[in-house]
Amino acid sequence: MIHFSINKAIFIQALNTTKRAISHKNAIPVLSTIKIEVNNEGIGLTGSNGQISIEHFISVQDDNAGLLISSTGSILLEASFFINVVSSLPDIVLDLKEIEQKQVLLTSGKSEITLKGKEAELYPRLQEVVKTKPLLLETKLLKDIINETAFAASTQESRPILTGVHFVLTDNQTLKTVATDSHRMSQRKIQLAKDGDNFDVVIPSRSLREFAAVFSDEIETVEVFFSNNQMLFRSQHISFYTRLLEGTYPDTDRLIPTTFNTTVTFDTANLRHAMERARLLSNATQNGTVKLEIQKGIVSAHVHSPEVGKVNEELDILAVDGEDLIISFNPTYLIDALKAVGNEQVKISFISPIRPFTLVPNAEGEDFIQLITPVRTN
């Protein structure tokens, strides 16, 4: 029968991290609970939505937590409700004691709150990843890669494999990550500082976004483990499991063009703001596109909505090279692509009005390329 006392703020922080995996309206009712497991080393908190599982461990060694364990055990408590109750407690310390019939008594200051829980045995077994030979990754690097690619994954379930990001390690050191929804594509390559076993997996983009939210920048590195259909990101206190997508990711290498007819260099922020203006009006047009005109060294953007009005704008450019061109595309794809570019300058290269164009940061050494498919307007 569980009995421990703990610093309230530390406990709430750990509960909130774990809760990120918990969906309030899960088809499996027991997954709306949080699992609390207390042993002599500390407290393990587990939350899951069946796709993602998060385990957060609070150690008795952690001085900030002020964790005193009098008795061990495990129990399930309704996650949202439990966190609300803990957050409302008056004192900076709380005491949690399991009493009869899977009930817990929370004591803090003069407040005594009894909550009904469930048998821990009702919780499903979710994680099956063998923890040997981890790949070591910098958290910040991994979060940058996620920001640069995950947005380009599909949000539609018609081709489930495209809702993920393709992570491939070759030569034990070259990591390639790609996402595409078939209208645009984003690919990032990096050389890892440390060798690892080669792998080829497709990680749900939703899981990657949760990863970025769960692992704060203070956590410098994570260990990465793979199994057949799951992977695990692990830091000192947090284990983040996600299912992998099954199936073969399409060959995207052959999509990337290498020769171009027109190249323009823009200030990234300026171009983004111009596209945001254009989008206000293109949203009210039939095909939702903006027209880019490159003529005699002048680059301009145009939208004409018969109902709402029109935009005509000469764009600030840093350099232009090659043939004149008129091309139409969905400005949202370009805005998303520009948001992913960390560099202040971006180079956009075109082949023709009907072939995808590429975006790369205008900087040496960054192996980051994006592709956007234009829209034929006549």
Next chain:
Amino acid sequence: MIHFSINKAIFIQALNTTKRAISHKNAIPVLSTIKIEVNNEGIGLTGSNGQISIEHFISVQDDNAGLLISSTGSILLEASFFINVVSSLPDIVLDLKEIEQKQVLLTSGKSEITLKGKEAELYPRLQEVVKTKPLLLETKLLKDIINETAFAASTQESRPILTGVHFVLTDNQTLKTVATDSHRMSQRKIQLAKDGDNFDVVIPSRSLREFAAVFSDEIETVEVFFSNNQMLFRSQHISFYTRLLEGTYPDTDRLIPTTFNTTVTFDTANLRHAMERARLLSNATQNGTVKLEIQKGIVSAHVHSPEVGKVNEELDILAVDGEDLIISFNPTYLIDALKAVGNEQVKISFISPIRPFTLVPNAEGEDFIQLITPVRTN
């Protein structure tokens, strides 16, 4: 045909204030537009939802606005869309010029955006308040009164008059404001610094909340004007019109008890937090109540939800006086009441378990009283 240039930030600020009156989904389509009227003195912006109307005036005298008027006129523009477009413009200055067929050309930096508008004559005539003999009120005082009363008004349309706040001026100086939804009541009285004509009106609580959002604390005083079914709050730049509620407000004076059997003084914040804890569990009970027990100088709160759990808590009190008592009520009403009390201490006085109890700030000279009706639990 309108033509002016203006500082973008000042223009957006005025547009956003005016937009507060505009409902996106109005049954009268023309009310989703903003009316722009330009004369030689400045620009008038008008927005309305039929209940509330806001006019914001930007003067050519206002140096910050940098307003240069080349040509006067008036037009209607789709409010949300127009504000989004103006906000997206690249330069700190924008030029707005009416061109043929009720279209306006916005120019800012190298960006040119044309928007379709409508004839100003299509806009309904909404405001009819004769602007003579204003009552002068401090904005901060009026906002305090609103915070202290408007929350207690009804949100249900079954008795429309109760959705308003009753404002009565007697003896040219005594202002009484009351709101009630028949479960709780809040009454604030003040002596005005300056005399005014007596009045007796019921102002929609929703209008009062908008008033508090529109008039910033920098606006020290407002002039108040009344007509039959409308009133106007006016500052130097903003005219805020609201319809009044028709009908007779119930006599609330007779509801306020004067003799009590039990009185307890609490720390306002402590009691509020205890009630917030209690509410987490009372929400899961059948009648949604918390039970307060006053016995032998000890005050405690109790909730028992057979499904979720229970709360038992001894409350910190500053003083207790009179007979022992057990009383049940909806904690939300007490939480709302405590939020409205600016004072650090609050005095709660009871007659019996079935009679309304009163809350007053535990301070001299504040004429602020609230009433909450208990719930019979057996």
